[in-house]
Amino acid sequence: MALYLKAAEILDKVERKEGAVKTLVYDSKFQNIKQLFALVCEAQKFSAVLQDIITATKLLKDTKLRMNLAKVLVYDLLIGQGLKCGGSWKAMMTKHRSRLQSELARMKIKKKVSRNQDLLSTSSGQIEGNQLPRYVRVNTLKTTVEDVIDYLKREGFNYHGQAGRMEDLRTLSGKTFILDLHLPDLLVFPPKTDFHDHFLYQAGHIILQDKASCLPAYLLNPPAGAQVLDACAAPGNKTSHLAAIMRNKGKLFAFDLDAKRLSTMSTLLLRAGVTCQQLANQDFLKVDPESPEYSRVEYILLDPSCSGSGMVCLRDGCSEPQEGAGRLQALAAFQLRCLNHALRFPSLRRLAYSTCSIHTQENEEVVSACLQHNRGYRLVPLLPGWPERGLPPAPVPAGQPGHHSHPRLLRGRPGAPSRGGGRGGRGGGEGSGNAFANQPSNQCQTPSHR
Ligand SMILES: C[S@@+](CC[C@H](N)C(=O)[O-])C[C@H]1O[C@@H](n2cnc3c(N)ncnc32)[C@H](O)[C@@H]1O
Numbered sequence: 001m002a003l004y005l006k007a008a009e010i011l012d013k014v015e016r017k018e019g020a021v022k023t024l025v026y027d028s029k030f031q032n033i034k035q036l037f038a039l040v041c042e043a044q045k046f047s048a049v050l051q052d053i054i055t056a057t058k059l060l061k062d063t064k065l066r067m068n069l070a071k072v073l074v075y076d077l078l079i080g081q082g083l084k085c086g087g088s089w090k091a092m093m094t095k096h097r098s099r100l101q102s103e104l105a106r107m108k109i110k111k112k113v114s115r116n117q118d119l120l121s122t123s124s125g126q127i128e129g130n131q132l133p134r135y136v137r138v139n140t141l142k143t144t145v146e147d148v149i150d151y152l153k154r155e156g157f158n159y160h161g162q163a164g165r166m167e168d169l170r171t172l173s174g175k176t177f178i179l180d181l182h183l184p185d186l187l188v189f190p191p192k193t194d195f196h197d198h199f200l201y202q203a204g205h206i207i208l209q210d211k212a213s214c215l216p217a218y219l220l221n222p223p224a225g226a227q228v229l230d231a232c233a234a235p236g237n238k239t240s241h242l243a244a245i246m247r248n249k250g251k252l253f254a255f256d257l258d259a260k261r262l263s264t265m266s267t268l269l270l271r272a273g274v275t276c277q278q279l280a281n282q283d284f285l286k287v288d289p290e291s292p293e294y295s296r297v298e299y300i301l302l303d304p305s306c307s308g309s310g311m312v313c314l315r316d317g318c319s320e321p322q323e324g325a326g327r328l329q330a331l332a333a334f335q336l337r338c339l340n341h342a343l344r345f346p347s348l349r350r351l352a353y354s355t356c357s358i359h360t361q362e363n364e365e366v367v368s369a370c371l372q373h374n375r376g377y378r379l380v381p382l383l384p385g386w387p388e389r390g391l392p393p394a395p396v397p398a399g400q401p402g403h404h405s406h407p408r409l410l411r412g413r414p415g416a417p418s419r420g421g422g423r424g425g426r427g428g429g430e431g432s433g434n435a436f437a438n439q440p441s442n443q444c445q446t447p448s449h450r
Contacts, residue, residue, distance in 0.1 A: 001085045001087070001089060002030070003030075003032070003035065003036060003039065003084060003085070004039075004069060004072045004073055004076075004085060004089070005069070006028055006030050006036055007036060007039045007040050007043060007068075007072040008066060008068040008069035008071070008072050009028075009068075010024045010025060010028065010036075010040050011040060011043060011044065011068040011071065011072070012066075012068050014040075014044070015068075019324055020307070020309060021037070021040055021041060021044065022037070022307065022308055022309075023307075023324045023327050024040075025037045025040060026327065027324065027327075039072055039075070039076070039080070040072075042075055042079070042080060043068075043071050043072045043075045045120065046075055046079060046116075046119075046120065047071065049104075049107070049116075049119045049120070050070075050071040050074050050075055051067070051071065052103075052107065053074060053078070053100055053103045053104055053107065054067065054070050054071065054074060056103050057096065057099050057100055057103050059074070059096060059100070062096065063092055063096070073089065073093055074093075074100060077093050077097060077100065078100055078101060078104050078116075079104075079116050104116075107119060131191050132191055132210075133169050133170075133172060133188045133189060133190065133191055134188070134189040134190065134191060134192065134193040134194075134195070134208070135180070135186055135187070135188055135189075135208075135209060135210050135211045135214070136177075136186070136187045136188075136189060136195060136206045136207070136208060136209075137183075137185055137186050137187075137206065137207045137208075137209045137214055137241065138185045138186070138187065138205070138206055139204055139205055139206060139207050139240070139244060139272050139273070140185055140244045140247075141240075141243060141244050141247075141248055141272060141273040141274065142203070142204055142205045142272070142273045143200075143205040145179070145184070145185055145187075148187065148200060148205060148206060149179075149187070151200065152177065152200075156175055157175045157176065157177055158174075158175060158176045158177070159176075159177060159178070160176055160177070160178045161178060161179065162178065162179040162180075162181070163178045163179065163180060163181040163188065164181070165181070166181065166387075168181070169181070169188050172188065172189065172190040173190050174190065176189075176190065177189045177190075177193075180211065181385075182211075182383065182385065182386070183211065183214055183215075183218055185244070186211060186214055187206075188211075195208060196208070203271075204271035204272045204273060207237060207240065207241075207272065209237045209241070212310075212356070213237055213238065214241060215354070215383075216238055216301055216303060216352040216353075216354040217238045217241035217242045217245055217301060217352070218241070218245070219352050219382050219383065220242065220245075220299055220300075220301050220350060220351075220352040221245060222242060222245060222246050222250070222298070222299040222350075223246070223250075224246050224247045224249040224250060225246070225249045225250045226246060226250045226251075226298055226299055227250060227251045227253075227294075227296040227297045227298060227299070227347075228242055228246065228250065228251070228252050228253070228297070228298075228299040228300070228301070229252075229253045229254075229255075229294065229297045229299070229300045229301070229342075229345070230242060230252065230253070230254040230255070230300075230301045230303075231255055231284040231287075231300060231301065231302045231303070231304070231338060231342055232255065232256060232257075232284060232302065232303055232304045232305065232338070233254035233255060233256050233262075233265065233279075233303075234254075234256035234258055234261030234262045234264065234265040235261055235264050235265045235268060236254065236264075236265035236268050236269055237268075238301055238303055239252065239254045239265070239269065239274070239277060240268065240269055240272040240274050242301060243269075243272070243274040243275075243276055243277065244272075246276060248273075248274065248275050248276045249276065250276055251276060251278065252274075252276045252277045252278065253277075253278050253280070253294065253297065254277050254278070254279050254280070255279075255280050255281075255282050255283075255284045255287060256279075256281065256282075257281070257282070257283050257284075258281075259281045262279060262281050265279065266279060284338060284341065284342075285337060285338065285341055287341075289341070289344040289345045289346065290344075290346070294345055295346060295347060296347055297345045297347055297348065298347050298348060298349040298350070299348075299349065299350050299351070300342045300345065300348060300350075300351040300352075301351075301352050301354075302338055302339060302342050302351060302352070302353045302354070303353075303354045303355070304334065304335045304338045304355070305331065305334065306331055306335065306355040306356055306357040306362050307327070307328060307331055307357045307359060307362060308356055308357065309356075309357045309358045309359055310355070310356045310357050310358040311356050328359060328361050328362065329361070331357075331361075331362055332361045332362050332365060332366055335355065335362055335366045336366050336369050336370060339351075339353055339366060339367075339370045340370060340373060340374065343370070343374045343376075343377060351377075353366070353367065360390075360391060363390060364390050364391045364392075367379070
């Protein structure tokens with residue numbers, strides 16, 4: 001019962017705009033945070049469907065339940081894994097079960113869908129995530145883009161070549177797909193195309209990874225043979241992308257604090273054919289940059305824990321994601337510590353920092369603060385065709401070391417490999433991106449969303 005009361009309370013608070021789901025769940029002190037978070041997210045996702053069922057069956061009148069309490073109970077009864085309570089609530093809900101089930105079935109027939117999931121895109125509470133293209137990264141450790149395209153064509157998919165503009169990604173429908181505009185190993189399918197049971201996915205030939213999540217490794221672009229460090233790595237999608245870019249040659253140190261996530265990562269990397277990794281269940285902040293083991297680390301990917309406010313699935317139903325100020329501050333402080341720590345590796349040439357947050361506190365402000373403390377580093381312009389740049393970092397005060405009158409116009413050392421701006425890039429001029437530099441040999445770049 002406590003689970004449902006707490007979940008309903010959080011939904012009430014979200015409606016009153018008292019905070020984002022993740023923060024409210026986190027702050028609830030409920031003993032099983034994961035279970036609570038999953039229930040709240042699902043009930044919120046299916047909110048419009050649940051409301052329609054509850055209204056049509058007059059459940060509130062008959063049971064005297066509040067709407068959000070009814071929603072979480074009906075969710076678990078009809079869509080989730082069954083009620084996790086006993087006593088009077090279970091008896092009450094069981095009494096109404098067949099009426100509620102009939103209403104759900106009627107709704108599916110009316111909308112001409114067979115799965116509960118498919119009700120989402122047709123309900124009034126349409127979710128944004130459902131409208132995003134399905135991105136599929138070709139795992140070049142196991143296959144080639146050409147082979148995957150051929151395979152899918154033989155299965156009846158129509159390949160429309162490389163996208164020429166962003167609009168091409170939005171107009172995909174049916175069994176069509178295209179090659180992404182920016183990333184050479186990324187295929188784009190219409191929203192909701194499901195590959196989870198597909199042979200190519202099961203065999204690790206394709207990875208289901210959003211475009212935003214592909215940017216950090218793509219932009220870091222470590223060459224084959226390099227020594228690379230992935231600081232907060234699990235579950236490892238970016239790690240496997242890095243390994244693919246390095247063609248499994250070199251060394252990829254990957255750390256994560258969470259043993260369970262690291263073990264999942266280990267399985268995923270095996271499936272993806274990654275062999276150049278060295279995993280460690282370790283706090284990155286306790287990794288010694290001066291250790292001889294890391295003396296040749298030249299590339300670091302830093303994708304630390306964040307508020308997740310930029311993840312579409314977590315924003316569903318919230319018009320304006322709101323984080324508790326205290327939590328954001330704590331996250332930003334942690335991210336800054338990680339970033340400052342990463343810049344202490346003596347051979348570091350380039351670092352990619354990413355979050356899936358939409359808050360400037362976790363993005364631009366962290367980068368600005370870091371650059372203020374690490375005058376040997378600068379941002380460099382990458383991916384010039386990318387439309388979103390975020391805010392420029394606070395300028396270094398005039399007269400102080402590292403001051404540049406037009407920091408956005410500075411670039412990394414000529415010849416230092418960089419996507420979009422240097423070797424192997426796609427052209428584009430100085431200052432065309434969210435990138436800064438001040439010491440020739442070190443680069444720090446910030447794709448700000450995963
Ligand atoms: C955003 S997730 C990383 C996602 C991953 N880069 C990917 O693409 O699959 C952040 C990860 O950082 C880990 N983490 C948090 N604090 C850490 C620390 N001090 N040291 C190492 N890992 C940490 C968390 O366990 C979590 O798995």
